[in-house]
Structure formats: C-alpha cells, structure tokens
Amino acid sequence: MQLKVLQEIINKKKNKSEFAIVTNLETSSSEIFELNKPISKNFEKYKDQINYFYKNKKNGVIEDTNIFVETYIRPIKVIIVGAVHIAQYLINYAKSLNFEIAVIDPRGYFATEQRFPGMKILNKWPDEAFKEIKTNSNTALIALTHDPKIDDPALQHALKKKFYYIGALGSKKTHANRCQRLTEAGFSNDEINLINGPIGIKLGGKSAPEIALSIIAQLVAETYKK
Amino acid sequence: MKNSFDEKILEEAYDWVKANQKVVLATVIQTWGSSPRPTGSRMIVNENGDFSGSVSGGCVESAVVRECIGIIKDNKPFKKIEFKVSNESAWEVGLACGGEIAVYLEQVN
Incomplete structure (x- = not known):
C-alpha cells in the first residue's frame, strides 16, 4: 500500500x-x-x-x-445526557470501541473541563443541543440524569428520530413514572418499550465503572441485533 | 448493521512510518471454517519485529512477524501466506481452532 x-x-x-x-x-x-x-x-x-x-x-x-x-462504515454516535460520575467511565469505554461521543448537560457544575478533559460537552438543554447534533437511526442515547426536566426531552427526541438504542438510568419505579409521562405526551406503548429502563444488563455491580460497563455491554449487544 | 469497532491499526502504521520505520500490513483476506478473527482483521509489523493488532487469537502471530521481517529484508512488496489446522503432535505454527486463513502481507511504501 x-x-x-x-x-x-x-x-x-x-x-x-x-x-x-x-x-x-x-x-x-x-x-x-x-x-x-x-x-x-x-x-x-x-x-x-x-x-x-x-x-x-x-x-x-x-x-x-x-x-x-x-x-x-461511519462510527456509531452515542449521545450521553448527564455529565455525571457514570459518564466519566462510559466515555473511556466508548472511546476504546470507537463510538463518536457527545455529552449534553445544562448544569455547568457537572460539565467541566476538569471532570471531562479534552471532551466537548454541550452545556445546553437537550432541545437546544439536538439542534447542533445530526442524529438518525445510527445514533444511541444514554440518559443518565434521571431528572425528568433533562432526560425526558432527550428521550422524546430519540424516540421520534428512531435511535437504534435508547437507555435511561433509574429504578423500576422511576422508570414506571417516566413511562407514564411519555404516555401522557402521546407516545405509544410500543414506542415506550423501546427504551431500555432500568438501563444496562444485569451484572450485579453498583459502582460507577460497573454500571458504565453494564450500559456499554447492552449498547454493543443491541448494535449486533440490528 | 455491521460493527464499526475499528482498532486504529492503520493510524498506528502511519505513525510508525513517520517515525522512519519500515512497516508491513498483514491483513486477513480470506477465512475458512472456525477461524479466530474475521476477514479484514489486521496487524502491523516493523523491521525490528515489533507488532500491533492481530490476525488470529495468538496462534500464528509469531509466524506472521517472521514472514513480515522476511519481506522487508528481501525488499519484496507483498506476499500471501496461508495457515491451516495445526497438527497437535508437532511443534509447529497453525490454527489450534481448526480454521484456515489467508493473510496478505504488504509493505507501506
């Protein structure tokens, strides 16, 4: 060559x-x-x-x-909502798998250079941030804030754009409430069932890197189901 | 969808060339049976025998390194080599898994 x-x-x-x-x-x-x-x-x-x-x-x-x-082929785009502790570990896994990553968090105290060195973080609300990111069915969403104000608009966007993977952090109860809100917003049960919630495959771990691993494992598995 | 979990081997090859090393790309171009790595898998080797990436699960890498050093020494631009099932009773290089692979070696020039 x-x-x-x-x-x-x-x-x-x-x-x-x-x-x-x-x-x-x-x-x-x-x-x-x-x-x-x-x-x-x-x-x-x-x-x-x-x-x-x-x-x-x-x-x-x-x-x-x-x-x-x-x-x-183009790398898969992974959008992480919530520049939280788990996101710091997720980014490392996602980078080694060659995902293209974007992090969204409107809360300035989370989305800092010191916490995410060299990483471009969109310090905006999801509705605003999605105007800057091209998304399609080759995109994945990982919602980590479990704050409805931040996660819900991102989940709605992902459902409308038919992301191939959508996951949301939160307990079964949190997720049931989330599904209820999405139903009220007009989404069908079939659509809502596309959300992986609680997010991740069962590994049993509770630490941030373990949860990040369980999320990334689920994401890779879903990639091959397509 | 096929995976896009690329291993950045070509990027590494480019860095090696820029560091004045002679580099051979070794690419799996064909597989038969239960070969350990799919077509398109790649490793790179320099004139010192340093290597990165893989073409099998560790079964044939040492032979690939030898062949790569060989084509650098002989100044051959490329070579195709095939590996078949290993004979377990012999101390030889082969694929313990029972597959067969063809590996294409080419110098970056």
Missing part, C-alpha cells in the same frame, strides 16, 4: 466518511472507493462487485479475482 493511500484512509476515517479500500493483490496497489465517485481504470471492471461488497458492508476477495475489498 502506498503511504499516500494510507494517509487518505486515515483522513476519511477522521471525517467519519463511509468508503471502501480496494486492493489488487497481484500488485498491492490500493485505492479508495466511494459511492457515486469515479474509480480508476485499474478497478473499473470490478465496479459492480465492489459496489455489492460496499452496500452489504462486507470484506473479502471478489470471487475468481485478485481484488480485495474492505469496507469502512
């Missing part, structure tokens, strides 16, 4: 683009494939097969050829 191509790949990953790397195994020359962009003559006759791998998010050698295709 040429260094130039390697650098291009890294830039594309940084910009969260979706693309594929195509390599001719007989020459080790590689180039980047992007949807609706021209591809060089060397790979032109494989365009349909490359497209097939790309669309199916597959890696592999195209049958009866020496062309290897490797696809890169």
